[in-house]
Amino acid sequence: MTKKLYIKTYGCQMNVYDSERMAEAMGGEGYVTTSTPDDADMILLNTCHIREKAAEKVYSELGRYKTLKAENPDLKIGVAGCVAQAEGAEIMRRQPMVDLVVGPQSYHRLPALEAKARAGQKALDTDFPEEDKFEHLKARPKAKRGPSAFLTVQEGCDKFCAFCVVPYTRGAEVSRPADRIVTEARDLVARGVREITLLGQNVNAYHGHEGGLAGLIYALSDIDDLARIRFTTSHPNDMDEALIAAHGDCEKLMPYLHLPVQAGSDRILKRMNRQHTRDDYFRIIDRLRAVRPDLHLSGDFIVGFPEETDADFEDTLDLIERVQYGSAFSFKYSTRPGTPAAERDQVSEAVKDERLQRLQALLTRQQRALQDAMVGRDVAVLFEKPGRMPGQMVGKSEYLHAVHVEAEGVSAGDLRRVRIVESGPNSLKGALI
Numbered sequence: 310m311t312k313k314l315y316i317k318t319y320g321c322q323m324n325v326y327d328s329e330r331m332a333e334a335m336g337g338e339g340y341v342t343t344s345t346p347d348d349a350d351m352i353l354l355n356t357c358h359i360r361e362k363a364a365e366k367v368y369s370e371l372g373r374y375k376t377l378k379a380e381n382p383d384l385k386i387g388v389a390g391c392v393a394q395a396e397g398a399e400i401m402r403r404q405p406m407v408d409l410v411v412g413p414q415s416y417h418r419l420p421a422l423e424a425k426a427r428a429g430q431k432a433l434d435t436d437f438p439e440e441d442k443f444e445h446l447k448a449r450p451k452a453k454r455g456p457s458a459f460l461t462v463q464e465g466c467d468k469f470c471a472f473c474v475v476p477y478t479r480g481a482e483v484s485r486p487a488d489r490i491v492t493e494a495r496d497l498v499a500r501g502v503r504e505i506t507l508l509g510q511n512v513n514a515y516h517g518h519e520g521g522l523a524g525l526i527y528a529l530s531d532i533d534d535l536a537r538i539r540f541t542t543s544h545p546n547d548m549d550e551a552l553i554a555a556h557g558d559c560e561k562l563m564p565y566l567h568l569p570v571q572a573g574s575d576r577i578l579k580r581m582n583r584q585h586t587r588d589d590y591f592r593i594i595d596r597l598r599a600v601r602p603d604l605h606l607s608g609d610f611i612v613g614f615p616e617e618t619d620a621d622f623e624d625t626l627d628l629i630e631r632v633q634y635g636s637a638f639s640f641k642y643s644t645r646p647g648t649p650a651a652e653r654d655q656v657s658e659a660v661k662d663e664r665l666q667r668l669q670a671l672l673t674r675q676q677r678a679l680q681d682a683m684v685g686r687d688v689a690v691l692f693e694k695p696g697r698m699p700g701q702m703v704g705k706s707e708y709l710h711a712v713h714v715e716a717e718g719v720s721a722g723d724l725r726r727v728r729i730v731e732s733g734p735n736s737l738k739g740a741l742i
């Protein structure tokens with residue numbers, strides 16, 4: 310009998326990819342996915358631990374399943390992802406109705422853990438096993454899928470930024486071998502995928518190909534029907550010469566780069582253990598823009614890192630003014646127990662709030678200005694799905710802008726030239742050329 314699996318995904322794109330793979334693995338055990346927890350036989354929360362509230366959200370979400378579990382004692386509840394890794398058995402202590410806890414490196418063991426939970430035992434696995442979880446996961450199905458896909462190529466991080474839990478929850482940097490990635494990419498393309506975003510916590514430290522990430526990108530660009538390649542997230546110190554050059558040389562590599570800097574003050578960058586200065590960052594961007602002048606940059610910023618002064622914060626605003634971002638993500642510093650910064654003098658919540666507001670206002674202005682500057686330009690749009698209006702389709706430009714187009718006869722997966730005619734709050738409007 311088929312059983313129903315409800316997966317709720319928090320956090321980054323790597324979790325989105327992992328959730329897909331877990332759903333496929335459970336497909337082999339007779340599960341089909343469902344979009345609501347109400348009729349599920351198993352609920353799996355794929356969690357994120359990067360900031361405080363993320364873990365709290367998981368606990369309150371679990372609380373909501375109490376009634377479902379009371380109504381259906383056969384319902385199994387699992388917690389996967391980085392909260393599972395960090396909290397381990399503590400989750401089952403705090404929420405005894407949780408049957409299964411699985412860390413991000415153990416997903417290939419999920420079917421066995423589910424069987425154990427079905428047998429009425431608590432199932433816990435937060436090891437960092439030697440074997441490659443992706444290699445041991447069930448082969449991906451052959452069903453058709455949408456034009457854009459994520460593909461995890463690297464996991465973990467050895468950088469140990471002073472604020473970050475990733476090196477503890479995801480472990481040391483590990484790269485998947487290039488040949489397996491190329492095989493998986495070919496499979497995805499055969500199923501209708503035209504754009505692949507390569508994922509890794511430190512994706513540009515990828516070393517599963519002798520030419521590094523650039524080498525992998527060139528190998529993937531040989532796949533005929535693959536039209537677009539992107540990658541995220543990168544660390545400035547791993548932007549090597551070959552990868553910078555690829556932005557000018559590789560036509561399939563899209564002109565959009567997420568390159569977090571976190572802060573603009575050298576003093577704070579040092580305290581964050583980022584291992585680079587603001588000038589190092591500017592130099593990398595100059596080199597990238599020299600080979601790809603239209604590159605859109607995106608970044609992550611943390612405000613209110615311990616000991617951050619007004620002058621430090623002004624340096625961050627100044628860095629943003631100089632770089633001009635096409636998009637960005639910004640966060641108030643959030644204390645993560647076990648990380649070095651957690652022990653330091655904290656900035657007050659009120660100051661964090663005020664800084665975040667100023668920073669976001671600046672970033673929104675920049676984002677909007679760059680988006681408005683697209684009006685009148687021709688872009689290539691990879692169409693993904695129908696829009697809200699009849700006859701309308703939505704897709705993404707090279708620069709990752711969402712573009713709405715009256716596009717009778719155009720299907721998901723089509724790549725067409727479009728002239729941008731209007732810039733709205735969150736997307737562009739265009740007309741087919």
Ligand code: 5AD
Nearest residue numbers: 472473569609610640641642643645
């Ligand atoms: N507090 C706030 N933001 C954080 N990030 C990582 N750790 C923290 C933290 N403790 C942000 C960084 C990172 C993004 C994924 O999350 O900006 O690039």
Ligand code: SF4
Nearest residue numbers: 466468469470473475
């Ligand atoms: Fe975390 Fe990124 Fe720093 Fe690694 S490089 S420790 S993932 S912020």
